[in-house]
Amino acid sequence: MCPEETIDVGILEKSDRVAVIPARFRWSDIGSWGELMEISPRDDAGNVVEGPAGT
Numbered sequence: 001m002c003p004e005e006t007i008d009v010g011i012l013e014k015s016d017r018v019a020v021i022p023a024r025f026r027w028s029d030i031g032s033w034g035e036l037m038e039i040s041p042r043d044d045a046g047n048v049v050e051g052p053a054g055t
Helices: 033-039
Strands: none
16 A cells, blocks of 8 residues: 655655746645635536536
8 A cells, every 4th residue: 555645745855856947827736625616617506517417
């Protein structure tokens, strides 16, 4: 079984070969269903639907 570890702690903090470049795009470090709901578009009733739901 693999231990649960975040990328920043498990890889980035242990490496001396990491680069960062500036970028102009929206970013969210989605870590929960609630955070996914926050960035997802909603319909008129406030629901978030992805794909062919209800068809």
